Amino acid sequence: MLQTKGVALEVRLSAYIDGELGEAEKTELDALLASDEDARALLDKLKAGSAFGNGAFEDFLHDPVPLALVRQIKQGSGISPKSERVATANLPKRSAHIWPRIVAASTVLLLLGGVAGFILGSATNIAEPTRMANERSWLDEIAEYHHVYSRQREHLVEVPAAQGEKIETWLASSVGVTFRIPTLDGKGLTFEGARLLVVDGNPVAQLVYRDREGEIVAICFRKQAAAPPSGDFIETIRGDLGFVSWQRNGASFVIVGPSSNPALQDLAETAAAAI
Incomplete structure (x- = not known):
């Protein structure tokens, strides 16, 4: 005692x-x-x-x-x-x-x-928890999509990389976000093509890349008029997947890949500057 x-x-x-x-x-x-x-x-x-x-x-x-x-x-x-x-x-x-x-x-x-x-x-603090809850939902659904599509062999994407101009036109009109496909070859990523996803009933664009080890890395984005402009890159993790998200020009972006990939932050910054 x-x-x-x-x-x-x-x-x-x-x-x-x-x-x-x-x-x-x-x-x-x-x-x-x-x-x-x-x-x-x-x-x-x-x-x-x-x-x-x-x-x-x-x-x-x-x-x-x-x-x-x-x-x-x-x-x-x-x-x-x-x-x-x-x-x-x-x-x-x-x-x-x-x-x-x-x-x-x-x-x-x-x-x-x-x-x-x-x-x-x-009354002024309600919006922040709501935004965080929405962000969790958005990342959770992206994680579920990524786990499914990253395992596809013959049908990894809907539109292949060779049709780059078609991808930009198609996804920009579908999602409502004007963009350019980032070239990330210098970072060891090869562009494979694109998909159109749906999160909370809203369209989400997905640009799919493959790294040198064969792992899939994707950039996803959606229109979000309420997203505050911010240059911050927010890192988080869901299971074996790592995420780096950011907001810009009324849109939300996230790059997703294996959580063991130490270059996700650098990839996000490079993609944000190019997209």
Whole structure:
């Protein structure tokens, strides 16, 4: 059992919540909680913080993993397993339990203090979560299409690369986005042709390329008048697929390929400049 006398009350109450105190200290804190309203309020906030932290961590585990992080993990962090084990072994066991709880509780206090501001400003913040939800749906559907079509041998595309002018005219009129087919031979990609997809009932153009290893990389785009102009390239991942998306001139673009491909960001920037 832990001995927490002389440390901050938050730490003592955290150990109290975990049931890690000796009987004498538990009895002492029971008496304090029975007589001190502030101590009871702090205990309630720590409990709420723990629940909030657990829920936030669970949500984090289900969030899309940034492509840059996946690449860093695959390429190695430079920390040896041995030094990692030593660092873990030297970390006080109790601190690993206590401090995340205190941080979570502090977050709850901050959130409670900002409730009024959130309510007053919620009308202007609704659009951003909605846009993010739409973006997730758009990328998820592109991922499903890519998994199906990238496995095709004889019918990889609807219109072959040899009919480049026809592709540009056909897709521009179908999707409502004027574009040029990017030439990416210098980046190791050979243009194979194009397809017309449908996402949320709206047409989406897909330009299909093959890299030197035979993997399929595609550029997809759709008209989206509500898309804010931005020069940002946003990296994300869905399973074994990596995405880099951007917006420009009332249209949304995304390049999709294997998540192991370290050149997707560079390919997106090159395609954005040429398309």
